[in-house]
Amino acid sequence: MSTQTELHYQRIAEAITYLQENFKAQPQLDEVAKAMHLSPYHFQRLFTDWAGVSPKKFLQYVTIAHAKKVLKEPQATLFDVAIDSGLSGSSRLHDLFINIEGMSPREYKNGGEALDINYSFADSPFGKVIIASTAKGVCHMAFAEDEDSALTYLKTRFPRASYYQALDMMQQKALYIFTHDWSKLEEVKLHLKGTDFQLKVWESLLSIPLGRLSTYGAIAQKLAKPKASRAVGSAVGSNPVAFLIPCHRVIQSSGVIGQYHWGRQRKTAMIGWEAAQLELDKH
Structure with missing residues (x-):
């Protein structure tokens, strides 16, 4: 690792720690950049390249992770959760949950009640x-x-x-x-819940044609997040709808089949089966 690369890594690691420790203050971009001794523009670009998401989106992830923990407390009201998470009120909490989880905080708290x-x-x-x-x-x-x-x-x-x-x-x-x-x-209609990034990755998987393969890096490039291969891999691994959302069509850039939630042997069989179906279509 070069000196410059190591310096960038250290700064982003410090920024992540800073956001995790200060999320209740909901710091603005300028404030975090200043703490990292970088210009807001340089910090925004550097953080996004390394973390795969913007500083604002990362702050939202940290905030909602805390809010989820507080929501599990039986007596916690939505207003209490919002204030404890550093948000100004329940309306901001609602907007955050809709944006990240695709459901309201009340729906999350109820765990699917009335569904x-x-x-x-x-x-x-x-x-x-x-x-x-x-x-x-x-x-x-x-x-x-x-x-x-x-x-x-x-x-x-x-x-x-x-x-x-x-x-x-x-x-x-x-x-x-x-x-x-x-x-x-x-x-076929799908009813999915996930973060914005997960939904974008799953949508990208749907665009991989039958019998074709892609890589984690290629998907990251398609999403304009070239350094987010690991984040893409995590989203692929959390796919809630096997086969219909074809996460089995994603392999490593080296050509290695790679891991699969339901077994590597099954993944290999699925790829081969789809190739066979295409051959049948030709005849």
């Missing part, structure tokens, strides 16, 4: 899957070695939702992907 989720199990070429949907679309799909464990995991994601074992039309349309009826895929 009806249908789920079912189905066979696929790569093993049994559990698929779940809300009125808005498919919210979860995962390979299920054990049905009880798969259902338990689903319920941890939406702990207060009401669950019904039922195969609905949204699930059926999604499962067409395994019967090679690709025309039906345009009708």
